[in-house]
Amino acid sequence: MMNGSIKVRYLLVAVLGLTLASCGTVYRTPEVVEGVAGGTNVRVMNLTAESVIQANRSAYAPRSLPDVFSRTAGSGSGLRGTGALPSPTLDVQTRPNALELRLPPPVDPGPYEIGIGDVVLLATPRAAGSVEQLSGLLAAQNSRQGYTVQDDGSINIPDVGRVRIAGLTIEDAEAALFQRLVENQIDPTFSLEISEFNSRRVSIGGAVSQPTVVPVTLTPLYLEEALAAAGGITVEDQDYASIRLYRDGTLYQIPLSQLYSRASLTKTRLLPGDAIFVDTEYELARAQEYFAQQITLVQARQAARASALQELQLEVSLRRDNLDEARDNYKARLDLGADDRDYVYLAGEVGTQSRFALPYERKASLADALYDAGGVASSTGDVSQVYVLRASSDPRELGAITAWHLDARNAANFALAPRFELRPDDIIFIAQQPVTKWSRAVSQILPQILSVGNAVSN
Template sequence: MMRALVILLSLALGLAGCGVVYKSPSVDRMAGADGKLRVVDMTPETVLVANRSVYQPKSLPPVFFNTAGYGSGLRGAGPTPEPAFDRRPQEDFLETRLPPEVNPGPYRIGTGDVLLLATPQTGSTVEQLSGLLAATNARQGYTVQDDGAIAIPNVGRVQIAGLTLEEAEAALFQRLVENQIDPTFSLEIAEFNSKKVSIGGAVSQPTVAPISLTALYLDEALAAAGGITVEDQDYATVRIYRDGTLYQIPLTQLYARDGLRRIQLIDGDSVFVDTSYELDLAQAYFEEQIRLAQFEQSARNIAISTLNTEIGIRRDNQQDERNNYLERLDLDSVVRDYVYLTGEVESQRRYELPFGRTAALAEALYGNGGVPLRTGDASQIYVLRGSSDPREFGATTAWRLNTTNAGNILLATRFELRPNDVIFVAEQPVTKWNRVIQQITPSLVTTAANTAARASN
């Protein structure tokens, strides 16, 4: 019986050596079939050549990049009415009442401020090394809207109202990093519109003076209104309305004492130059300022409510579009680019090339479990790629990767895949013999059993 078993085994191995019992795919056999397959070893130079082939990855629909709030503007109740001024008779006595000293701290960004965001444009290596790139910055202005945010393309709405310039830079840096955008930028306030002081009464040009990074003092505010125009300074007074309290400084005292001219003003102050001891005119002016502020606040609240409704509707529509697209992906109804894995891999499958970027050989190969060490030949990993030239239909290049040297695995991270590439891993020689034995072992056992049974009879 043992002799029969040995004879059958020798015969099986001989047949296997001739390719009769077991056949497995190999790149060499494919090359011999039509003579159009060219094998090229992967080296840093050949990887560069392979990556030169033109390929534009498919992109996700624009709905995945749009933000619900970008491009929206607030619609208020229109411009506020112009303030009215009047004159009253003069009196012969004025009392000095000074406002308390204030320290508002660093400037905090508010609604209406315009921020200038400067980001570096793409430049040559020479420009980057020489520092000339700073002169070619892209500068874009963004207005802080009534919800306290600025809308930046591909980033969305960034809440910065109430922040100092340094805090706003930190918040913007975080959002750029979260959206995988180069966080190199500079930020500055181009227009100061959120903090204001109104100046009216006996001045050349009643106006509203903005408060900027530097403090605004009383003499500067009066100068911004063109100066005081009263004819008799002995009966004139400068009144300051702040937080419901009225303060006043006789004009003679204002010019006689330098410290009075350097009274620091804060957001919401109203300055009124009056030529009357009576407070009726000043009171009417301040009441008018309060009504205007209430009108603006009401319009702002209406605009914010409208904007939130529009953003909610837009966001729901965008989410529906995204969900529909994802469902189409699940149903395989979206045209995708694929790479196919075959041979000695963990599973024979197709690998979807990602949207918006190229994929490397290592992603498809090792994301699928890599090369089985017991059966796969680490020296024969191939990427089969057909020619894109119609005149060379059927011509194929096999880029061979030998990972028996672990250093070559880096090449797999740099080799870019193209649609319809085939990743093929050859089997080890011992794997082929092992599979031959597995195929013929049941026959040998059956034959040996039958021979033993006949001998016993």
């Protein structure tokens, strides 16, 4: 059984708890109440995508930093010159006239024709039967080894003999092979493909990274692909470089400057036997001498201006010190509260109740201020009761306040916070959770209950 002191304590707890719940006079907690009360007219507006646009329409221009923060120490005076220097003894070489564009005529070479040196691959079904007599065909399929077209234009197939296919398209070559297999009473089920293209090529040289020979395959070969295969173009002066194309004894020319400005030129189709040479008509040796002379003149100017540079460096250093001093003075005035600054105030269940200074030269959002103060207090804050309290700027509406309400129980609504622009003197308020109110009320009265109980028991 409980002794008398314990009974007294429980009785006091019950009595004071009922008193707290009935009258609500022991603990008060702030909240946002819509309507007119105490001379204040509060209108609650739920935050939505549309209402955010409405709230952001209110006029506001962020404060600008003083001009001292935009000036640099190097602005103002320049270097003193050294007067006129003698003219160069070497005249600039006159460059050649603009290079002429001479394109090869458009041509369609037709389907690829098998040539000497190409490697063809014959593939036959794996099923057993009379086709197994073609041991060479099976070997070609299984080991991926084909038949090289010999100098006489034919390939030699075991048990079939030599079949001439040079100069034929793949379809014509398949027809010729089909006829020979039928003549030798062999199942003519097979497929033919070219595994190596060695008979038709285009050579590339000159001012390229890697001169090479590019094979012409079943698909068209264009100029851009050939240049890429050679590692790209390397010239000292692209304005006067050109691509020379030799075809059937005729020289064609594409200036490099036009190649880059006209994308269609890169699609120039190349034919077997074409020779590409990247060349330049402009001799750079004399230009290098001229540039060397100009460098000498520049060095003379630099030597004469060395003292002027030193004076300028001293002047810049003094200016920088003056700017730093002015900026430090302004920061000190801010720290001491001597200069006006726009603030937003955070109250209620935020991480830290404080004031948030609106930035210079840009606008801040609800998210900026809220999370600068630590966000919503996770243990006590009610995420469904986040408000931005904004007083009316119209003097005729003194006491009118709009409470922009963010209900963040749906976490997706937090996406509105970075879009909601703050204004000077806004108040961000987060209400308590219901259980937080009770917990704080109990924490206030519990020590008094215990002290009274101790007194009664004694």
